[in-house]
Amino acid sequence: xxxxxxxxxxxxxxxxxxxxxxxxxxxxxxxxxxxxxxxxxxxxxxxxxxxxxxxxxxxxxxxxxxxxxxxxxxxxxxxxxxxxxxxxxxxxxxxxxxxxxxxxxxxxxxxxxxxxxxxxxxxxxxxxxxxxxxxxxxxxxxxxxxxxxxxxxxxxxxxxxxxxxxxxxxxxxxxxxxxxxxxxxxxxxxxxxxxxxxxxxxxxxxxxxxxxxxxxxxxxxxxxxxxxxxxxxxxxxxxxxxxxxxxxxxxxxxxxxxxxxxxxxxxxxxxxxxxxxxxxxxxxxxxxxxxxxxxxxxxxxxxxxxxxxxxxxxxxxxxxxxx
Amino acid sequence: xxxxxxxxxxxxxxxxxxxxxxxxxxxxxxxxxxxxxxxxxxxxxxxxxxxxxxxxxxxxxxxxx
Numbered sequence: 001x002x003x004x005x006x007x008x009x010x011x012x013x014x015x016x017x018x019x020x021x022x023x024x025x026x027x028x029x030x031x032x033x034x035x036x037x038x039x040x041x042x043x044x045x046x047x048x049x050x051x052x053x054x055x056x057x058x059x060x061x062x063x064x065x066x067x068x069x070x071x072x073x074x075x076x077x078x079x080x081x082x083x084x085x086x087x088x089x090x091x092x093x094x095x096x097x098x099x100x101x102x103x104x105x106x107x108x109x110x111x112x113x114x115x116x117x118x119x120x121x122x123x124x125x126x127x128x129x130x131x132x133x134x135x136x137x138x139x140x141x142x143x144x145x146x147x148x149x150x151x152x153x154x155x156x157x158x159x160x161x162x163x164x165x166x167x168x169x170x171x172x173x174x175x176x177x178x179x180x181x182x183x184x185x186x187x188x189x190x191x192x193x194x195x196x197x198x199x200x201x202x203x204x205x206x207x208x209x210x211x212x213x214x215x216x217x218x219x220x221x222x223x224x225x226x227x228x229x230x231x232x233x234x235x236x237x238x239x240x241x242x243x244x245x246x247x248x249x250x251x252x253x254x255x256x257x258x259x260x261x262x263x264x265x266x267x268x269x270x271x272x273x274x275x276x277x278x279x280x281x282x283x284x285x286x287x288x289x290x291x292x293x294x295x296x297x298x299x300x301x302x303x304x305x306x307x308x309x310x311x312x313x314x315x316x317x318x319x320x321x322x323x
Numbered sequence: 324x325x326x327x328x329x330x331x332x333x334x335x336x337x338x339x340x341x342x343x344x345x346x347x348x349x350x351x352x353x354x355x356x357x358x359x360x361x362x363x364x365x366x367x368x369x370x371x372x373x374x375x376x377x378x379x380x381x382x383x384x385x386x387x388x
Contacts, residue, residue: 164326243327244334282337285366289333292362293324 011057011067012049018075022122028114035111038099039082053078055179056186059200062305062312065190072125073135073185079119080139081178084146086112091150094226135185142181149173156234167239171212172205179208199305206298207319210291217287221275223266229274230263236290237283244281251277295319325354329363336367
C-alpha cells in the first residue's frame with residue numbers, strides 16, 4: 001500500500017470513528033443508529049468512502065491546512081449531503097434500491113432530518129467561534145439555495161419546455177451549491193485567505209455541474225433506476241432534445257408523445273425509439289461538450305490558484321480526466 | 324456562454340460531421356467563443372461517440388450530484 005493510500009485510509013477511519021462518536025453522544029435508539037450506518041456510503045458506486053467529507057478535506061489540503069482541524073466541517077458536510085440526497089430521492093421517488101427508499105416516506109424523512117441535525121451538532125464541535133459561525137452560515141445558505149433549486153425543478157416539471165440557460169442556472173443552484181459548499185468549508189477551516197476560499201468555491205461549483213451533467217446523461221435511459229423522462233423532469237438530454245427539435249416539428253411531436261406515455265405504456269419499443277432519437281440528435285455529444293466546458297473551467301481555476309503544487313495535486317486529478 | 328449556439332452546432336455536426344470546416348468560418352458571426360469551438364472540435368475528433376454510447380464514464384468523479 002502506498003503512502004497516499006495509507007493516509008487516505010487513516011482519514012476514512014478518523015471520519016468513521018468521529019461519526020460513531022457523534023451518533024453515540026446523540027443517544028439515538030438502535031434502529032435509527034443502524035439506519036444511519038446503512039445509509040452512509042450506500043449510494044457509492046466508485047468505492048470511495050465519504051466522498052463529501054473527503055472533498056472538504058482535499059480543499060483543506062489544497063490551502064495547506066491541517067485535515068484534523070477541518071474534520072468536524074468535513075463530517076458535517078457528509079451528513080448534510082446525505083440528508084439532501086435522501087430528501088431528493090423521497091421527492092423524486094426513485095433510486096428504489098437505496099436503504100432509505102425501503103422505508104415508509106415518513107421514516108425516510110425522519111432519517112434525513114436526524115442527519116441534518118447531526119450535521120449541525122458536528123459543526124458545534126468547531127472550537128473557533130468565528131469559524132463556527134461562518135460554517136453555519138455556509139451550510140444554511142447552501143441549504144436555502146439547494147431547496148430553492150429543488151422547488152424550481154418541480155415547477156419546471158409541469159412546464160412543456162425550459163431553456164438550456166434555465167437548466168444550467170438550476171443545476172448551479174441544486175448541484176453546484178453543494179460541491180462549492182464542501183470546497184468552501186475545507187478552504188476556510190484550512191485557513192485559506194478570502195480570495196482562496198472564493199476560488200475553491202468556484203472550483204466546487206463547476207465540479208458539481210460536471211457531476212450533474214454526467215448523472216443526467218448516464219441515467220437518461222436507465223429506467224430501472226430513474227424515472228426522470230417519464231416524470232417530465234428537465235434533465236440535460238431532455239432539455240437539449242426539446243430545444244434542438246424545435247426545428248423538426250414531426251420529431252418534436254414524437255418526443256412529446258413518448259414522454260406522455262406514462263410508466264405502464266412505456267415498453268421496450270418506446271425505450272428503443274427514445275434511444276434512437278438521442279443517438280440521431282447527438283445527446284451524448286452535447287452532454288460531453290458541456291461536461292468538457294465546465295471541466296476546463298474547473299481546471300483553469302485550480303491551476304491558477306496560488307498554492308504549492310503538492311497541495312492541489314489531488315484537486316487537479318479530480319478534473320483532469322477527460323471524457 | 325451561449326448554450327443554444329453550442330447545441331445548434333453540435334446537432335449540425337452530428338448530422339454532418341464533415342461540416343466542421345465550414346462551421347469554423349461561421350465562428351465570427353456566431354456567439355461561440357473560440358475555446359468552446361475547440362472543445363466541440365476536440366469532442367468530435369478525439370472522443371468518437373459510437374452509436375450506442377450514451378454515457379460519460381469518468382470514474383474519479385464520486386457521487387457529488
